[in-house]
Amino acid sequence: MSSELQAQIRTTLQNQGLPVPSLTWIQSAMPNRNPLPPLPALVATIKTRLLAADLTTPNLFESPPPALPSNLGNPEVKEAKLPRDVPVQVLDIENLSKSKWDQVEELEAIARGEQTRGREIIRLPTGNEEDEDGGAVSQNASATTGRNAAVNANVANAAAAARNATHRLVLQDCKGQKVHGLELKRIDRIGIGSLNIGEKMVLKRGATVARGIVLLEPATCTVLGGKVDAWHRAWMDGRLARLKEAVGADARG
Amino acid sequence: MRVLCVAEKPSIAKAVAGHLSGGQVQSVSLKSHIGPSAAMLNIGLLTHAQHNTPEKYIKNYVFEYDFGHPWGRCHVTMTSVLGHITSAVFPPEYKRWDHPPPDRLFDAPVNVIIAEDKTKVADNIEKQARYANALCIWTDCDREGEHIGYEICEAARKGNRTLDIKRAKFSNIERAHILNAARNLIDLDHKQVNAVSSRIELDLRIGYAFTRFLTTNLRTLGGPFEKLVLSYGSCQFPTLGFVVDRYFRVRNFKPEPFWSIKVMHKREGMDVNFSWSRTRLFDRASTIVLYERCLAAKMAKVTKVQEKPTKKWKPLPLTTVELQKMATIFLHMTGQQAMEAAENLYNKGFISYPRTETDRFDSGMNLRALVQKQTQSNSWGEFAQNLVNGGFQQPRQGRNDDKAHPPIHPITYVAPTALSDKEKKIYEFVVRRFLACCSEDAKGVATDVDILYGEESFHAHGVVVLERNYLDVYIYDKWTGTAQLPKFTVGETFEPTEALMTEGKTAPPNYLTEADLIALMDANGIGTDATMAEHIQKIQDREYVCAVPRTARAADGEDDDEGAPTGRGGGSRGGRGGRGRGARSGGSTVGGRGGVKEFIPTKLGVALIEGFDRMNFETSLGKPFLRKEMELKMKAICEGRTTKEAVLNESIRQYRQVYLQSQEKLNILKAACRQYVLQQNGG
Numbered sequence: 001m002s003s004e005l006q007a008q009i010r011t012t013l014q015n016q017g018l019p020v021p022s023l024t025w026i027q028s029a030m031p032n033r034n035p036l037p038p039l040p041a042l043v044a045t046i047k048t049r050l051l052a053a054d055l056t057t058p059n060l061f062e063s064p065p066p067a068l069p070s071n072l073g074n075p076e077v078k079e080a081k082l083p084r085d086v087p088v089q090v091l092d093i094e095n096l097s098k099s100k101w102d103q104v105e106e107l108e109a110i111a112r113g114e115q116t117r118g119r120e121i122i123r124l125p126t127g128n129e130e131d132e133d134g135g136a137v138s139q140n141a142s143a144t145t146g147r148n149a150a151v152n153a154n155v156a157n158a159a160a161a162a163r164n165a166t167h168r169l170v171l172q173d174c175k176g177q178k179v180h181g182l183e184l185k186r187i188d189r190i191g192i193g194s195l196n197i198g199e200k201m202v203l204k205r206g207a208t209v210a211r212g213i214v215l216l217e218p219a220t221c222t223v224l225g226g227k228v229d230a231w232h233r234a235w236m237d238g239r240l241a242r243l244k245e246a247v248g249a250d251a252r253g
Numbered sequence: 254m255r256v257l258c259v260a261e262k263p264s265i266a267k268a269v270a271g272h273l274s275g276g277q278v279q280s281v282s283l284k285s286h287i288g289p290s291a292a293m294l295n296i297g298l299l300t301h302a303q304h305n306t307p308e309k310y311i312k313n314y315v316f317e318y319d320f321g322h323p324w325g326r327c328h329v330t331m332t333s334v335l336g337h338i339t340s341a342v343f344p345p346e347y348k349r350w351d352h353p354p355p356d357r358l359f360d361a362p363v364n365v366i367i368a369e370d371k372t373k374v375a376d377n378i379e380k381q382a383r384y385a386n387a388l389c390i391w392t393d394c395d396r397e398g399e400h401i402g403y404e405i406c407e408a409a410r411k412g413n414r415t416l417d418i419k420r421a422k423f424s425n426i427e428r429a430h431i432l433n434a435a436r437n438l439i440d441l442d443h444k445q446v447n448a449v450s451s452r453i454e455l456d457l458r459i460g461y462a463f464t465r466f467l468t469t470n471l472r473t474l475g476g477p478f479e480k481l482v483l484s485y486g487s488c489q490f491p492t493l494g495f496v497v498d499r500y501f502r503v504r505n506f507k508p509e510p511f512w513s514i515k516v517m518h519k520r521e522g523m524d525v526n527f528s529w530s531r532t533r534l535f536d537r538a539s540t541i542v543l544y545e546r547c548l549a550a551k552m553a554k555v556t557k558v559q560e561k562p563t564k565k566w567k568p569l570p571l572t573t574v575e576l577q578k579m580a581t582i583f584l585h586m587t588g589q590q591a592m593e594a595a596e597n598l599y600n601k602g603f604i605s606y607p608r609t610e611t612d613r614f615d616s617g618m619n620l621r622a623l624v625q626k627q628t629q630s631n632s633w634g635e636f637a638q639n640l641v642n643g644g645f646q647q648p649r650q651g652r653n654d655d656k657a658h659p660p661i662h663p664i665t666y667v668a669p670t671a672l673s674d675k676e677k678k679i680y681e682f683v684v685r686r687f688l689a690c691c692s693e694d695a696k697g698v699a700t701d702v703d704i705l706y707g708e709e710s711f712h713a714h715g716v717v718v719l720e721r722n723y724l725d726v727y728i729y730d731k732w733t734g735t736a737q738l739p740k741f742t743v744g745e746t747f748e749p750t751e752a753l754m755t756e757g758k759t760a761p762p763n764y765l766t767e768a769d770l771i772a773l774m775d776a777n778g779i780g781t782d783a784t785m786a787e788h789i790q791k792i793q794d795r796e797y798v799c800a801v802p803r804t805a806r807a808a809d810g811e812d813d814d815e816g817a818p819t820g821r822g823g824g825s826r827g828g829r830g831g832r833g834r835g836a837r838s839g840g841s842t843v844g845g846r847g848g849v850k851e852f853i854p855t856k857l858g859v860a861l862i863e864g865f866d867r868m869n870f871e872t873s874l875g876k877p878f879l880r881k882e883m884e885l886k887m888k889a890i891c892e893g894r895t896t897k898e899a900v901l902n903e904s905i906r907q908y909r910q911v912y913l914q915s916q917e918k919l920n921i922l923k924a925a926c927r928q929y930v931l932q933q934n935g936g
Contacts, residue, residue: 078545096534099509099759105502114876119776123878166531170540182539184708210542215708247507 006030012043013050018224019087019202022062029053050121051200051226055174056232057090066141067175068203073212082207087230090199090218091178092170092235100243107240162176167191171201171214184208184215197235198228257385257416257429258331259378261392261404263310264600266333269391273329273435274316281313287814296546300669310335310868311374313381319368321436324417330381331391338378339404341457342625345833349704350376355465358458359909367408367911375408382412384681390420390441394657395783400449402441421523424658427665447897448890454901459487459908463874466912467861470919476931483861484795487880487908488780490786490862494875495773496798496852497862499765506761514547516704521739527704527749529713533757543709544754550707552746562700565732567723569612569651571686573782574775575616576607576679579769582849583729588767588786594675595661595683603667604683609785610660614690614725618659621645624691626666627684636726640691648690662687682729689727696720700738706749713738762932763803764851778881797858800850860929864922865915872911877894879907 006026014020021029029049036042041068053060068086071077095103115122167190173238181203183190200223207220258273260266270278314331341363347353353361367375378379382388388409392398406418419438423430463485471478512534516527534540569575573592580591595607614620627637651660663684669677698720704711715738724730763867765773767789774785792798854862862875872879883904889895915922 017534078549094536096536096539097531099535101507101509101759104507106360119773121777121877123876162531164530164538166534182542184543210546211538213542215542245507249505251508252924 003027005036006040008039008045009046013047016047017202017222018047018050019061019066019085021046021060025057048226051224052198052228054198054228055087055172055200056176060176065174068173068177068179069103070177071137072200072209072214073179075212077209078211079239080209082203082205082209082220084205086173086203087224088173088179088181089169089199089202090169090195090201090202091172091231092197093190093192093195094168095165096168097165100247101249104240104247104249107243111240132133165191167195169195169216171203179209179212179214181214181216181221183217185217187216187218187221187223188218195223196227197232198226200224200226254327254387255385256318256320256324256327256329256387256389257378257381257409258329258389258391259331259409260331261398261401262335262600263312263333265391265393265426266312266314266331267420268600268602269431269435270314270329270331272318272426272428272431273318273331274314274470276915278314278316279316295880311377313377318435320438324387327387330385332377332381333391334374334378334401334405334475335371337397337401337404338367338375338408339365340368341365341453342688343457343461350465350469355462355469356909356912358462358465359905360913361458363454363457378408379412380404382409382416384408385413385416387417387419389435389438390418391423392420393606394422394424395606396445396449396781396887397783399442399445400453403443403446403450406441424609425599425664426602439911442891444891444893448887450899451890451900451904452883452887455904455908456487458905461487462908462912463915466915471923474793474926474931477857478926478930482855484791485874486788486791487874487883489792489795489797490865491777491779491877491880492770492774492788493792493797493854493858494862494866494873494877495770496765496792497776497854497859497875499762499769499852500854503761503764508758508760509535510537510756510758511535512537512541513755513757514544514709514711515751515753515755516547516553516706516749517753518553518747519750520741523737523739525702525713525738527702527713530710530712537756540754543707547707547709547752551748553704553706553711553749554746555702555743556705556710557701557703557740558741558743559701561699563697565695565697565730566723567649567689567692567694568686568727568730570614570648570690571662571683572610572612572651572653572660574610574771574785575606575612575886576661576682577680577782577786578587578771579729579766580679581771584682586675586678587790588771589790590675591679592681592783592786594673597673597682598676598680600665602664603672604664605660605662606658607661609661610653610655611658612653612780614648614650614659614662616647620662620691622650623662623664624688627663627688629666630684632681633685633688633726636692637688640688641928644693645691646693660690685728689723689730692723692726693720695722695724695732699730702738702741706752764853766803766849766851767800770852778884779876779877781884792858796855797850797861798854799853800852803849803851856929857926860926863921863929864925867925868915868918868921871906872914874911874915879911882907 003023006023009026010020010023029046031037031042031045037045066084066086068088069083072080072082113123133143164186165183167183169183169190170178171181172178189195202222202224203214203216204220204222208215258266258269259267306889311333312328316329316331317326317327318329332696342365343358343361344364347358347361389408390402390404390405392405404418406416408418408432409418418441420441421434422437422439423434433832464483467483467485468481471481471483513532514529516529517887518527520524526654531543534543576595577588577591580586581588584591586594592607595604598604599607621641624637624640628634628641630637663680667680669681672680695718697716700713700715700717702713704713716732717737718732721732724732761768770789774780775782776790779785793800865873865875883900886895886900886904890897890900
């Protein structure tokens with residue numbers, strides 16, 4: 001494998017507006033196949049791996065890495081602008097327009113297998129039946145998948161309904177620095193269930209940072225996609241307990 | 254030819270006999286055991302009524318009437334029953350509660366017998382049938398009425414196997430309508446009969462099995478359970494389930510603070526309040542950042558000014574569910590009281606049949622003539638006169654049509670002095686609603702002003718009412734909150750007089766009112782429009798829930814939210830329990846707050862629902878799903894999509910399954926009873 005090929009891949013990624021990984025990382029992410037697939041397929045593979053990677057992986061970027069300025073989170077600074085494009089990954093997302101308790105009630109209804117449409121209570125289809133017949137899958141796991149499917153379905157509805165919702169994200173750069181991002185103007189892809197944990201974004205040069213919070217708007221924030229599976233699953237599974245804890249409710253399900 | 258006519262109740266028999274005979278009617282008390290022709294000769298000798306028996310209410314009216322083709326001119330005997338005459342019962346060997354075990358009732362034989370208190374009613378029909386060539390059913394035109402019609406047929410056939418049987422289709426007892434029905438007889442609809450007999454059989458089996466199961470099994474818990482009969486009904490329990498569910502939503506509620514930005518600008522002597530497009534955020538720091546940026550921007554810019562005509566729509570034609578909801582909100586009556594009063598008004602011929610799902614008038618109906626009849630009223634006569642003089646508008650068309658009855662509407666004018674207090678209120682409501690339907694939407698001009706203040710959008714809305722129209726007669730609707738806005742021009746900038754960051758707190762939802770409960774039952778297919786009020790009454794009679802006047806709690810909630818412009822805990826209060834179809838105006842529930850009662854479950858009610866919910870999520874008896882399925886199956890029978898046998902098989906299998914599961918997990922139910930009723934830590 002020539003380093004020329006990796007440089008070619010790197011250029012293609014760059015042209016697609018993705019953060020540019022190091023040649024070393026590209027090398028490590030190359031599929032272990034001989035002969036290698038054609039370039040477009042290869043680029044697609046590398047792109048998927050990049051978007052699924054943890055941005056804090058050492059040597060993911062060439063030095064100096066594209067990190068946030070170290071004093072960015074300072075609440076004393078009324079307004080600053082981001083000096084350069086910075087790739088970040090999503091660690092957490094909150095809908096600030098909806099009370100936590102409302103979200104708790106919604107999640108609990110889904111856990112009971114119910115959902116409301118206006119006043120009507122709807123019984124959700126249960127996805128567990130095949131699993132029970134199969135018998136091999138542990139019950140816990142099957143229950144979780146069934147429920148998650150329901151959560152996702154429900155979340156899609158909720159996102160569509162809440163067009164004016166304001167979200168706050170916890171974002172992390174390649175150095176592991178965390179910063180809050182607040183939706184100043186609506187970005188359609190940001191929503192609980194539609195935005196994944198571990199999903200990658202680019203905060204563009206010139207983005208406003210107010211009191212240590214990055215103000216997100218379509219002009220200065222690009223959502224690239226991707227997801228870190230393990231993080232996303234853990235976040236989904238722990239969401240109800242976190243919400244309950246936050247409002248001071250008994251969290252024992 | 255001799256025809257026997259039978260109505261569902263005496264008042265209808267009397268009215269129909271009056272119309273068909275043209276006043277030439279002879280009445281004979283039921284004691285008469287002789288044929289109609291003999292009775293005619295002996296009028297006057299047979300006027301003594303029997304006392305202390307139900308049939309004292311029943312009279313046989315004898316007259317002549319020409320039905321047209323094919324019956325022609327007939328000797329008619331008109332009588333009535335008193336509702337259902339048969340009842341479904343288990344054989345005597347199933348009398349004991351402990352043995353055979355209650356689940357045997359799922360497949361025990363069911364006998365349909367003449368109810369004990371109806372034997373004389375049935376005898377009368379059987380005897381009169383002997384002299385008749387034909388039978389004409391005049392029961393109410395709904396599912397129950399169809400079944401009662403069938404019961405009458407069966408009773409009549411005992412006396413005479415060769416009867417020609419027809420049915421009259423009518424929805425009020427106004428003269429022309431009745432004469433028209435008599436000339437256009439139809440056949441009894443056996444699909445509807447089958448639907449009702451399925452329902453009766455299922456209610457009997459399921460109700461008995463679970464009532465015995467609950468009562469005998471929980472008796473062992475001792476304390477209050479020793480003497481309690483725990484009645485189960487497949488509508489009652491889901492109804493109770495709604496009350497318990499809301500109770501826990503109120504109890505478990507966690508208030509949360511929220512913050513908002515409120516902008517006010519003085520212009521032309523008016524305070525114009527702008528509300529934040531984000532409404533509110535559940536995070537203080539984020540709100541502060543956004544607020545600070547507004548202040549930093551100093552100037553606000555007008556981005557949109559729109560002035561356009563607006564309307565408040567007149568109400569839809571009146572259905573039973575809507576009547577009950579409105580009565581509980583505005584007339585200080587329970588749904589059941591409202592239905593009783595409406596039933597009386599119908600029996601006296603003042604309003605149309607009060608059990609209807611239809612919210613659209615047939616285009617063939619002469620509504621103007623009905624409006625005309627109301628012109629003599631002191632209260633709304635002038636309004637009606639204006640409609641007659643050209644203000645009349647065709648009512649809006651709703652989406653529901655039960656194909657049996659028109660929306661509830663007044664048939665004739667009646668002076669309020671001739672009515673009881675409750676009837677008066679219901680009559681007035683029905684008339685005002687009807688006149689509103691025949692009137693015009695209220696009209697006004699709405700002004701919307703959007704501003705951009707820093708990066709944040711704010712919005713002001715003003716309405717000026719120009720024509721009140723239907724609102725003049727329909728006193729239950731309000732169109733207030735109307736404010737005029739001063740002049741704003743797109744592109745202009747101004748420095749707002751005031752910009753404040755405000756704080757509020759979410760408030761719990763309210764306990765269910767009867768109107769809420771009816772709406773929930775309606776949306777979830779629990780009961781029919783005709784029976785909902787009964788179920789609600791029943792869960793109170795059983796002491797599963799109690800109705801208490803709304804406390805000062807609601808007022809507290811308002812204090813909490815003060816200072817929050819969009820306040821009132823919006824999402825949390827209205828939220829999912831909030832309003833759906835039917836209640837367009839947010840103000841409607843507030844109007845009659847004075848005497849509003851809320852339903853709170855008793856400890857027993859909570860224990861039963863919690864017990865079943867904890868046992869099994871899929872088919873808990875406290876949830877509406879099973880019953881809803883059953884109601885849908887009844888509908889399917891009526892539409893010919895399934896049969897009585899298939900429905901019985903399937904529903905019995907489902908409920909038996911639940912029964913077996915409940916038996917298996919009885920300990921969970923007992924634990925819930927110990928926890929909530931006996932206050933032991935059994936849970």
